[in-house]
Amino acid sequence: MSKSKLSTFEQEMQNVKFKKEFEEGYEEFLWAEFLIDLMEENGHSIRGLARQVGVSPTIIQNLRAGRQTDLKVSNLISIAAACGYHLVLQKGQRYIALS
16 A cells, blocks of 8 residues: 655645644635625625725725735624624624624
8 A cells, every 4th residue: 555645735734834824824815805705795896895884995905905914893893784794703502793
């Protein structure tokens, strides 16, 4: 029985530093993709969403591009609301709506 060789990516993921940096970057990528999907789903332009949320268009653009990853909770709630969503905290059967 022969051992299967690891791909280059699998080899790199065995490096703790590489794996940590990859996972952090991937989370940022997912957030950016999520925001892009929300905006497209609701027909929002960068300027239009920024105006509705009450932030600079630069903030929305930086979030979409993954250049800004920290976000005030109030801005996240406003972005979600502008796209027709409500944020909810859930623990077990307990739900708390954020607004």
